[in-house]
Amino acid sequence: MTTAYLWTIILGGMLVTYLSRLSFTVLFPSDRLPDVLQRGLRFVPPAILAAIALPEFIRPEGVVDISLNNPYLIAGTIATLVAWKTKNTWLTILVGMLALWVLTVIL
Amino acid sequence: MVALAHHAGLHDPPLGSSIEHIIEKPIVTHPEPSSSSRTTEFILGIRDQAPILLGVAPFGIIFGALTIASGIPPLEAQAFSLFIFAGSAQFIAVGLIAEGTGALIVVLTIFVVNLRHMLYSASMAHHFKALPLRWKLSLSWLLTDEAYAMASTRYRQGPIKNAHWYTLGTGLALWATWQASTAVGIMLGAGIPNSWNLAFALPLTFLALLAPTLTDRASWAAAVTGGLLAVLFATWPFKLGLFIAALAGIAAGLIVEYRQGDADKFIGEAS
Numbered sequence A: 001m002t003t004a005y006l007w008t009i010i011l012g013g014m015l016v017t018y019l020s021r022l023s024f025t026v027l028f029p030s031d032r033l034p035d036v037l038q039r040g041l042r043f044v045p046p047a048i049l050a051a052i053a054l055p056e057f058i059r060p061e062g063v064v065d066i067s068l069n070n071p072y073l074i075a076g077t078i079a080t081l082v083a084w085k086t087k088n089t090w091l092t093i094l095v096g097m098l099a100l101w102v103l104t105v106i107l
Numbered sequence B: 001m002v003a004l005a006h007h008a009g010l011h012d013p014p015l016g017s018s019i020e021h022i023i024e025k026p027i028v029t030h031p032e033p034s035s036s037s038r039t040t041e042f043i044l045g046i047r048d049q050a051p052i053l054l055g056v057a058p059f060g061i062i063f064g065a066l067t068i069a070s071g072i073p074p075l076e077a078q079a080f081s082l083f084i085f086a087g088s089a090q091f092i093a094v095g096l097i098a099e100g101t102g103a104l105i106v107v108l109t110i111f112v113v114n115l116r117h118m119l120y121s122a123s124m125a126h127h128f129k130a131l132p133l134r135w136k137l138s139l140s141w142l143l144t145d146e147a148y149a150m151a152s153t154r155y156r157q158g159p160i161k162n163a164h165w166y167t168l169g170t171g172l173a174l175w176a177t178w179q180a181s182t183a184v185g186i187m188l189g190a191g192i193p194n195s196w197n198l199a200f201a202l203p204l205t206f207l208a209l210l211a212p213t214l215t216d217r218a219s220w221a222a223a224v225t226g227g228l229l230a231v232l233f234a235t236w237p238f239k240l241g242l243f244i245a246a247l248a249g250i251a252a253g254l255i256v257e258y259r260q261g262d263a264d265k266f267i268g269e270a271s
Helices: A003-027 A035-041 A044-058 A071-086 A089-106 B003-011 B018-024 B038-069 B074-084 B087-098 B103-128 B133-141 B145-156 B163-189 B198-213 B217-232 B237-270
Strands: none
Touching: A003 B074, A003 B087, A003 B103, A003 B133, A035 B103, A035 B237, A044 A071, A044 B087, A044 B103, A044 B198, A044 B217, A044 B237, A071 A089, A071 B198, A089 B198, B038 B074, B038 B087, B038 B145, B038 B163, B038 B198, B074 B087, B074 B163, B087 B103, B087 B198, B103 B133, B103 B145, B103 B163, B103 B237, B133 B163, B145 B163, B198 B217, B217 B237
């Protein structure tokens, strides 16, 4: 993790984010988004969130581990139930972390 | 900023319909708001944002602490908040960095995650049209999910003379809160031992933000496709697999929605 690597991401991230925000107010003054883009945007959060989260539970050590010996999978499953039932962000994080701490002591 | 949780709001903004909205409602029906002074609007913007700030601050603290826990130095950790200023994208970027993802993939991911800001930009374009360029540049810089939510509500209340001051107040309040809470998190993060597995809070956060986005079959298709392909492609270099998996998820969502629309149409025609 070099300084150049991090700053490439920070400045690159700044550029793409600011360009998105400027897109219609300054760059292409218009009130409408292309239809496909507008329809596709709502699938960005579920697709990207699942793509990042799921591997962290299923292959925490770099190999697929679907077993009761995988505390991340069990804690993740418990947290999924909490997220599903309560839709409460803080409770999900809290219960998930507590579950992981308890499980790493037990397993 | 922690926007994905509020993503349902994406359906609310009257994209492209903002002009019609104002035309539909003659100016004479809103005699009062137009007399608001700059200061009044600015302070009102900050005040209306206050409850949201209470929700944003803890996320800033978590972001700062997680970033330090992921091995990113304090200066760069604060720079994420200073320069990118987009909560969910920052969380995702740090998650990718922690796994050694290539810089280009991280930037591309930030781009895709923040594409929704184009929605806000499109929605605000009409309201900013008459403002000087420096105002457009500043207000666009501050155009986060929460600022958009508050400002678009204000604009929907009718023609308000100094509504851009309201937008500025709301945006600056969020900006200051995000910077300060990130800094607090950075200070706390340095004191948290590795054995706490704090980094696990990251996928948990994503999980919590994911749940409310699963509103129909199409969004489920997007999540399941994205998640499973990401597990399958996890060994690809530079985390390229994750990016491809997310794109495939978006495509899956569009396809399911398209086919569902077709089915509905068929049912509609048959009955």
